[in-house]
Amino acid sequence: MSRREEYEQKTETLVMPLIEENHFELVDVEYVKEAGNWYLRVYIDKEGGITVDDCEIISRALGDKLDIQDFIEDSYILEVSSPGLGRPLKKEKDFQRSIGKEVEIKLYKAVNRQKDFEGVLKSYTEDEVTIEEEEGQEITFQRQDIALIRLSFDF
Secondary structure, three states, X not given: OOHHHHHHHHHHHHHHHHHHHOOOEEEEEEEEEEOOEEEEEXXXXXXXXXXXXXXXXXXXXXXXXXXXXXXXXXXXXXEEEOOOOOOEOOOHHHHHHHOOOEEEEXXXXXXXXXXXXXXXXXXXXXXXXXEEOOOOOEEEEEHHHEEEEEEOOOO
């Protein structure tokens, strides 16, 4: 397990009681470096959407726990937020909830000279994702080839 994965896993363990206590859903935890700074990001959600106050509740309580545990060696910025409209599908429940909905898929490598696909999520397994494009054609992708899959949204 990489250091990044270890930090994410330990943070998830610390934040879960807070999430459950407040009847939220933990969408994701990520530890990333951007523009020279480390960020520990916790994405939360709830029915009806997350507010700034919800984020503050989790941020303060988690920040206190992280200060006590002190397992992250680097200096970092803690961010707690909503996953947003274009939320990525990562966990089993994300895929399950999205069956029958429009999704966007971005691949690491082009298939038939195309990296971006859009369609209705028809099915998924641990290894594959199947969508139905507008024309009614079903396409199945290997999960390992997918760089990003998220709900599609139009404005």
